[in-house]
Amino acid sequence: MLNVKDLSVRLGQKQILDSLSFSVREGHWLMVVGPNGAGKSTLINAVTRNVAYTGTVLFEGEDIRRKKPAELARCMGVLAQTHETAYSFSVEEVARLGRYAHSPGFLSRGGEGDRAAVEDALTVTGMWNRRNRSILTLSGGELQRTFLAQVFAQDPKLLLLDEPTNHLDPAYQKQVFDLIADWVKKPGRAVLSVIHDLSLARAYGTEVMLLDRGKILAGGDAEEVLTPENLERVYGMNVYGWMREMLSLWKDPEETGTGDGV
Amino acid sequence: MKRSVKCTKTLAAVLAAAMLLALTACGSKEDGQAPSEGTVSSLTEQDSGEQSAAEDSAEDAAKEEDGSVTVTDMMGRTVTLEEPATRVVALTPSDCEILYAIGAGDTLVGRGTYCDYPADVLEVPEVDSGSETNMEQILALEPQVLLMSTMSQTEEQAKQLEDAGVHVVISDAQDIDGVYTAIEMIGTLMGKDEEAAAVIDGMKASFAEIEEKSTGDGSQTVYFEVSPLEYGLWAAGSNTFMDEVADMMGLTNCFADLDGWASVSEEQVLERNPDYIVTITMYYGEGPLPEEEIMARPGWENVTAVKNKAILNLQNNELSRPAPRLAEGAKMLFDFVYGATE
Amino acid sequence: MKSHRERFSAPEYLFFAALTVAVLCLCVCIGSVNIPLGETLSVFWDALSSFVQKFLFHKPADFPEGTVSSILLTVRLPRVLCVALSGAALSLAGAAMQGLLKNPLADGSTLGVSSGAALGAVIAIAFGITFPSLPFAGTMVMAVIFAFLSLLILLALAEKLDRSLSTGTIILIGVIYSMFVSSLMSIVITFAQDRVRHITFWTMGSLQGRGYADAAVLLGALVLFGGIILFHARELNAFAVGEENARHIGVNVRRVKLTLLIAVSGLIGICVSIGGVIGFVGLVTPHMLRMLTGPNHRRLLPASLFGGACFLMLADLVARILLNPRELNIGIVTSLAGAVVFVFIFYRTRRGSGC
Numbered sequence: 038m039l040n041v042k043d044l045s046v047r048l049g050q051k052q053i054l055d056s057l058s059f060s061v062r063e064g065h066w067l068m069v070v071g072p073n074g075a076g077k078s079t080l081i082n083a084v085t086r087n088v089a090y091t092g093t094v095l096f097e098g099e100d101i102r103r104k105k106p107a108e109l110a111r112c113m114g115v116l117a118q119t120h121e122t123a124y125s126f127s128v129e130e131v132a133r134l135g136r137y138a139h140s141p142g143f144l145s146r147g148g149e150g151d152r153a154a155v156e157d158a159l160t161v162t163g164m165w166n167r168r169n170r171s172i173l174t175l176s177g178g179e180l181q182r183t184f185l186a187q188v189f190a191q192d193p194k195l196l197l198l199d200e201p202t203n204h205l206d207p208a209y210q211k212q213v214f215d216l217i218a219d220w221v222k223k224p225g226r227a228v229l230s231v232i233h234d235l236s237l238a239r240a241y242g243t244e245v246m247l248l249d250r251g252k253i254l255a256g257g258d259a260e261e262v263l264t265p266e267n268l269e270r271v272y273g274m275n276v277y278g279w280m281r282e283m284l285s286l287w288k289d290p291e292e293t294g295t296g297d298g299v
Numbered sequence: 300m301k302r303s304v305k306c307t308k309t310l311a312a313v314l315a316a317a318m319l320l321a322l323t324a325c326g327s328k329e330d331g332q333a334p335s336e337g338t339v340s341s342l343t344e345q346d347s348g349e350q351s352a353a354e355d356s357a358e359d360a361a362k363e364e365d366g367s368v369t370v371t372d373m374m375g376r377t378v379t380l381e382e383p384a385t386r387v388v389a390l391t392p393s394d395c396e397i398l399y400a401i402g403a404g405d406t407l408v409g410r411g412t413y414c415d416y417p418a419d420v421l422e423v424p425e426v427d428s429g430s431e432t433n434m435e436q437i438l439a440l441e442p443q444v445l446l447m448s449t450m451s452q453t454e455e456q457a458k459q460l461e462d463a464g465v466h467v468v469i470s471d472a473q474d475i476d477g478v479y480t481a482i483e484m485i486g487t488l489m490g491k492d493e494e495a496a497a498v499i500d501g502m503k504a505s506f507a508e509i510e511e512k513s514t515g516d517g518s519q520t521v522y523f524e525v526s527p528l529e530y531g532l533w534a535a536g537s538n539t540f541m542d543e544v545a546d547m548m549g550l551t552n553c554f555a556d557l558d559g560w561a562s563v564s565e566e567q568v569l570e571r572n573p574d575y576i577v578t579i580t581m582y583y584g585e586g587p588l589p590e591e592e593i594m595a596r597p598g599w600e601n602v603t604a605v606k607n608k609a610i611l612n613l614q615n616n617e618l619s620r621p622a623p624r625l626a627e628g629a630k631m632l633f634d635f636v637y638g639a640t641e
Numbered sequence: 642m643k644s645h646r647e648r649f650s651a652p653e654y655l656f657f658a659a660l661t662v663a664v665l666c667l668c669v670c671i672g673s674v675n676i677p678l679g680e681t682l683s684v685f686w687d688a689l690s691s692f693v694q695k696f697l698f699h700k701p702a703d704f705p706e707g708t709v710s711s712i713l714l715t716v717r718l719p720r721v722l723c724v725a726l727s728g729a730a731l732s733l734a735g736a737a738m739q740g741l742l743k744n745p746l747a748d749g750s751t752l753g754v755s756s757g758a759a760l761g762a763v764i765a766i767a768f769g770i771t772f773p774s775l776p777f778a779g780t781m782v783m784a785v786i787f788a789f790l791s792l793l794i795l796l797a798l799a800e801k802l803d804r805s806l807s808t809g810t811i812i813l814i815g816v817i818y819s820m821f822v823s824s825l826m827s828i829v830i831t832f833a834q835d836r837v838r839h840i841t842f843w844t845m846g847s848l849q850g851r852g853y854a855d856a857a858v859l860l861g862a863l864v865l866f867g868g869i870i871l872f873h874a875r876e877l878n879a880f881a882v883g884e885e886n887a888r889h890i891g892v893n894v895r896r897v898k899l900t901l902l903i904a905v906s907g908l909i910g911i912c913v914s915i916g917g918v919i920g921f922v923g924l925v926t927p928h929m930l931r932m933l934t935g936p937n938h939r940r941l942l943p944a945s946l947f948g949g950a951c952f953l954m955l956a957d958l959v960a961r962i963l964l965n966p967r968e969l970n971i972g973i974v975t976s977l978a979g980a981v982v983f984v985f986i987f988y989r990t991r992r993g994s995g996c
Binding site for chain 3: 107120122124137
Binding site: 528529530531532554556557561562563564565566567569570572585596597598599600601602 | 672673674706707708711712714715716717719720769842847849850852961965966967968969970
């Protein structure tokens with residue numbers, strides 16, 4: 038679906054991305070992981086034409102530079118990490134903005150299709166009952182689901198996620214990721230997501246790409262990419278050991294808890 | 300926008316008090332006690348005495364045998380100079396006009412930004428005046444006397460100059476009598492008492508002539524426009540020179556119910572339907588003349604003055620400055636209303 | 642939270658239009674000169690009937706004459722129309738800027754765009770920039786150009802200082818820019834004193850003495866530039882939610898922004914060249930109406946159009962009759978009202994800035 042070739046981004050003297058080549062295939066969820074400063078967010082910005090880049094980005098064989106903004110929005114949707122709100126738009130109004138790319142003209146009226154798509158998106162994300170709430174009154178998780186509803190209503194083929202659950206509690210993280218996992222199961226869809234949490238990457242991704250200082254260190258199946266050696270090289274520490282240690286803190290009380298209790 | 304607001308009573312009181320003071324000072328000198336020269340008394344206020352007596356003797360009292368001059372300015376401050384001033388900076392246009400009228404124009408070493416009459420004054424170095432009054436500029440000209448009005452300068456500024464050795468004399472005429480006082484005061488200051496008296500007599504004579512010849516009984520009205528419609532109408536109300544002059548020739552200022560210069564509603568002008576209109580808008584050589592502009596205003600065609608084309612433009616501040624030219628302005632208005640006499 | 646429909650419904654349009662007409666009638670009937678209602682009505686009836694006779698049936702007919710009809714038909718009515726159209730234009734421009742910059746305190750006067758436009762007009766007068774065939778077009782074009790340049794400078798400054806354009810930044814930049822412009826204006830006026838003496842006209846604004854021709858120009862500007870803004874209601878919604886988000890959902894951010902900035906400059910520039918700087922109209926009305934209609938621009942923009950007209954007509958009425966027969970500058974009245982609302986909004990955004 039998305040084919041990236043020799044993608045490079047330079048900011049002043051600094052080479053942020055250095056000739057990346059990869060592709061996202063239909064039905065897949067590509068997780069881009071790597072340490073801070075590896076160029077993960079820049080990758081999303083380049084693919085959405087938000088920063089100048091060299092190389093080619095093809096969407097279904099077509100150069101994205103030749104697409105109009107609305108056309109591009111029908112191909113790719115973005116769910117950003119945070120949202121700053123200023124006005125008390127309702128949840129439904131924000132979701133409905135997702136249909137913009139489908140009727141960008143001055144006089145277009147929202148058709149039946151638009152209404153159905155918005156209703157659907159709000160229902161799927163569980164925001165239907167809260168559709169008249171002001172976005173100023175929402176919790177972080179509700180806000181993120183509102184924008185998820187927007188991007189679902191936008192109905193792109195490729196969904197780009199930039200750390201979508203970084204600031205959310207585990208329950209909301211799971212909700213959002215489960216929703217996206219369901220979404221990508223439909224034919225003709227794919228997800229590219231930038232993420233810090235290696236466990237989430239492993240749990241939900243069908244493919245993983247390990248980025249380090251603007252270069253692809255490894256890509257492919259999670260098993261092959263997220264090896265202790267690779268992670269050690271990129272993060273400069275024993276990630277496996279540390280994660281196991283963290284996990285052990287959890288396991289013991291849980292087991293004893295269930296054993297002793299009830 | 301400046302306003303001339305008259306506060307005759309207080310002014311008279313202060314004046315009278317000041318002149319009494321001058322009298323007493325003089326009296327003591329005759330006893331052989333010369334006042335320290337060059338001192339400037341700070342603001343003096345006293346209860347008023349007999350005003351007329353003070354006025355009559357003010358001129359004589361100010362002249363000293365040793366050639367020094369003492370004046371009491373219009374804020375009641377007494378200023379004594381060793382000899383009549385030869386280097387003067389005047390910030391207000393009217394003071395410049397008075398200086399030239401009494402033949403002391405050559406003593407002017409600096410003038411305020413807005414001083415523009417007579418044309419000779421434009422050759423005198425300009426100093427910033429009004430809110431931008433620049434002390435350094437003034438001091439650099441080394442004047443003996445700075446003439447200014449209360450309107451634009453603060454007491455702090457006056458104090459500052461006095462500390463630097465410049466005598467500050469304040470003129471603050473609010474009515475025609477005030478103008479006489481100002482002329483007299485400046486005349487004394489410059490050692491030109493006769494010239495000043497002549498100017499005053501000339502003014503008095505022409506006002507008297509106007510008053511005598513005028514046949515108006517107050518039934519005809521005049522509207523003094525001090526700011527044109529384009530920038531928001533302003534009219535001269537009561538306690539202005541224009542009002543005083545109108546009164547003198549038996550005209551009624553149709554905005555006499557307002558005090559000083561005031562922004563007025565266009566509707567009110569139409570409603571009050573003046574018989575004469577006097578505008579002081581300057582003409583800069585492009586577009587319609589101010590008179591034409593008024594006549595072309597939509598809706599004004601029913602105003603008597605517009606119907607009769609009875610609009611006079613006094614664009615050179617003839618009737619807005621407390622200066623000798625008030626007499627000329629009054630004459631122009633008289634000729635306009637009653638027809639030229641000569 | 643009550644739900645708002647996406648668009649203005651016909652009854653809502655009717656309500657706002659009726660309200661505007663009612664305020665217009667009120668402002669025409671009340672003025673500095675007290676004219677009895679019956680007389681007012683008869684003048685208008687006569688004017689209307691002779692107008693119909695003349696232009697529909699081509700019969701010779703005399704328009705009413707006399708002082709009363711002069712006051713009503715050539716002084717009061719055109720002025721009230723100019724005021725209404727300026728109010729509509731300024732508040733529409735304000736609403737558009739608040740959406741575009743995602744900041745409820747953005748307005749021509751708070752940002753200094755109006756002052757910039759006034760500077761353009763003053764420069765045009767001072768240096769005699771005119772177009773031969775159109776006597777007043779020089780000031781108008783210069784005012785529009787300077788309004789646009791001001792917006793570009795402000796956005797560039799904001800970009801450099803604080804990309805998120807927080808409330809504090811907006812105020813700071815607006816204050817700095819306004820001071821900068823007013824000192825430039827003082828310099829120009831010092832150089833061209835005799836031509837541009839009336840600085841208060843440009844800084845406090847007044848629509849005294851404005852005629853039908855001015856009203857026609859304002860109407861033209863409102864149809865053209867106001868139309869552009871009204872047609873961009875959805876894009877404004879997107880900007881009001883967030884510029885990044887607008888880009889993501891497929892808004893052509895650069896083009897839409899440029900178009901809207903031109904439209905806003907056009908409205909502000911033309912209003913300033915006709916009536917001087919009338920502050921805070923674009924701040925007060927959209928803010929009050931947002932409480933009524935919600936932030937959706939499809940509803941807010943038409944409401945601002947009518948609401949702005951009503952607000953400014955009432956402010957002008959106060960300016961005309963409060964100190965009768967004296968007159969206040971309309972800008973003094975709007976600034977008084979605006980300053981209070983400004984503090985109120987600032988207080989609210991500061992307290993609610995947690996989200």
